Amino acid sequence: MKFEKYAISEAIKKNLAQLGFKRPTDIQFKSIPPILKGEDVLAIAQTGTGKTAAFAIPMIDRIHRKKGRQRVFGITCIVLVPTRELALQIGGVFAALSKHTRVKSYPVIGGVEQDAQIARLQDGIDVLIATPGRMFDLIHQGFIRLDSLETLILDEADHMLDLGFIKDIQAVKRMLHRKHQTLFFSATINPEIKKLAFSQVKSTAIRISISPDDPVAANVSHAVLFVEMDDKRFFLERFIKEHWDSKILVFVRTRVRAERVAKAMERVGIEALTIHGEKDQEERSLVLSRFKEGTVNLLIATDVSARGIDIPDVNYVINYDLPDKAENYVHRVGRTGRGSHKGVALSFCSTEEKERLEEIRQFLNREIEVVKIGKNDYDFTLTLSSRKTGAEALIEEHEAWIRSRRRKKS
Known part of the structure; x- marks a missing residue:
């Protein structure tokens, strides 16, 4: 099925067309529907198969539609990533896919001055893409609040968990005051990390595995x-x-x-x-x-x-x-x-x-x-x-x- 047939906003369809995306990849095809429904998802797919768009498209659509119905305040979605480069890249994907929508996204990373980041946060955003260190610094300073958070996304989830970020993830979850959605995306995951990942999602979470016997794309x-x-x-x-x-x-x-x-x-x-x-x-x-x-x-x-x-x-x-x-x-x-x-x-x-x-x-x-x-x-x-x-x-x-x-x- 082509993206133009999906029940997503016309602005997103236009953005996808301008980026040359006509049909969803396998991971996008299997991930977008349950994410749109608000279900937890744990997805494993090869590198280069479009995992970022698999969660960005439904998240942008949900936030865009919600802001069309009611006034929304605060950060609705957080994407946690292990590296600064990945945060900036995902920020670029969200920016490209959310043009002409009501959705505002912004990447926050360490290694740079925080003043510009604080100013942007104070202007108001819907989606925060962040590395854990800088995010927690700004939380403790009172510049990031999680009262409105509905979705927590971990990209390169195995690396996040393997590096010991599980305590940071659990700390974020403890700050949430409402029922929320959790999405885990990665290219590889071993049995020990998989068990840890499952402990952070609902028992009803959708589990998606694309080409598990060949973790590298055929190309x-x-x-x-x-x-x-x-x-x-x-x-x-x-x-x-x-x-x-x-x-x-x-x-x-x-x-x-x-x-x-x-x-x-x-x-x-x-x-x-x-x-x-x-x-x-x-x-x-x-x-x-x-x-x-x-x-x-x-x-x-x-x-x-x-x-x-x-x-x-x-x-x-x-x-x-x-x-x-x-x-x-x-x-x-x-x-x-x-x-x-x-x-x-x-x-x-x-x-x-x-x-x-x-x-x-x-x-x-x-x-x-x-x-x-x-x-x-x-x-x-x-x-x-x-x-x-x-x-x-x-x-x-x-x-x-x-x-x-x-x-x-x-």
């Missing part, structure tokens, strides 16, 4: 290259130079690694941006903006950018370092192949990381295609279906690089 092709740690930067250089026009997101383990890899690329004439927790919020926002706009096509990131960030047209995700947790692989590679777009996830795996690779394979419940280097260093095979021609060129370049290194050693 993403996976490949792994076995390469020793000291050689990774050379492989990355060759790959980037074979794909100059592509947008490439590289994940590393630590902020120190991010800066080192960026400097290594810059030494060979490749401009790179970095994003990690050591940068202040203004700098992180500027980096993401430049990468999204395409002024620089290489971003090197820690897992601060692996959760929920929607960056348009990322062609490749490269796991320069394999993640410590298998589920983080899903969130990393979910930055490509979003919506109807195709993407490639390439992992560099050193000898000491092979155990992590096996954990990832088991978590995905699938094999990962392998870029093999034969015993004689010239026996190459590759099955990167989405970009085979470019990858074959990469191999030819690497073969030449091996020869040049041998000549230098001799």
Whole structure:
């Protein structure tokens, strides 16, 4: 069924059409009706499948209709998220979908001055998107009140619970003075966290699971290259130079690694941006903006950018370092192949990381295609279906690089 057939306001339908959204994704199709009815929902769906719109569309419609019938005061809905970048992104989705409606939304995050946020809150909003720290600061200062709250939404719910935010969630619930709706959305969830999540929703909550056996969207092709740690930067250089026009997101383990890899690329004439927790919020926002706009096509990131960030047209995700947790692989590679777009996830795996690779394979419940280097260093095979021609060129370049290194050693 197309969005134009849904029983939602015409303003929202117009906004969806302008954004190019014609039909709901599976998670949207299954989530929107129960949310409109006010039911609790716990939803698990692959990255890049439109989870934000799945809760934003019905929430905007409900608030818009209610404000058309009666005067509404105070915050009606809170969306709690684990990272600042995700809060800003969700704020953008709400802003785009609520144009020409009566709904006002606003993201509140830490790492920036609070005065502008306080002024905006005092003007009055309906939907608050927030990270827990700043939200509780403003609650304690009296600038946020939850008297009118009807819906609590957790995005990246597994990460929120895993990070220990359960006490914050319970604290919010204790502040509520009326019957309320709770929505949990995530791409991955383990049995322990699932049990914790179920304890926070009604026993009648709607449970939705889209493609539970394959947590990564089918639009993403996976490949792994076995390469020793000291050689990774050379492989990355060759790959980037074979794909100059592509947008490439590289994940590393630590902020120190991010800066080192960026400097290594810059030494060979490749401009790179970095994003990690050591940068202040203004700098992180500027980096993401430049990468999204395409002024620089290489971003090197820690897992601060692996959760929920929607960056348009990322062609490749490269796991320069394999993640410590298998589920983080899903969130990393979910930055490509979003919506109807195709993407490639390439992992560099050193000898000491092979155990992590096996954990990832088991978590995905699938094999990962392998870029093999034969015993004689010239026996190459590759099955990167989405970009085979470019990858074959990469191999030819690497073969030449091996020869040049041998000549230098001799």
